[in-house]
Amino acid sequence: QKEVEQNSGPLSVPEGAIASLNCTYSDRGSQSFFWYRQYSGKSPELIMSIYSNGDKEDGRFTAQLNKASQYVSLLIRDSQPSDSATYLCAVTPSYNTDKLIFGTGTRLQVFP
């Protein structure tokens, strides 16, 4: 079982729609969760962090965390073509809080 799992996609949504990206993790003791955006050929960019159960909103982005289900998601409202990228979920494992374990990412395509 992979430590962090994401559907590779591509996830295709029309411009203006809500994009929903999902991530599951295997380490029940994980406490810190992050979403990174990576454009093709570029480096990952931190867009959201979440540490507590529930929702955290920042502009058009909402991160949702459910530790009981070991599930974290990212919602992007009013999706724009410029949101087209690969979204990486990252988790801090309980056995080593200094490193991040990344999923392989979900490719999002927003079409006009």
Added chain:
Amino acid sequence: NAGVMQNPRHLVRRRGQEARLRCSPMKGHSHVYWYRQLPEEGLKFMVYLQKENIIDESGMPKERFSAEFPKEGPSILRIQQVVRGDSAAYFCASSPPFRTNEQYFGPGTRLTVT
């Protein structure tokens, strides 16, 4: 406010040569992490350093790879006797003190071994 800097951005080496990748953390950041991203794979943690100390090298291959973060100057990831399988994007990240989870990535060095 300069971000994490890495150089070179692209590096081509022949099999058997040495590769040196450099990373300067963001201003105010004292923690440096190196990750490797192979084609079609996720980012994999390699090593975590603070000034003059290797804190965690659990992700480093046992041979040919080494890392340092001297008191002065950038962090360096060194790969000796490169092989084709070392071709990848190598990313450095840095974090502020007391918030080691918030890691900000540099532009990466794309290593190609011919």
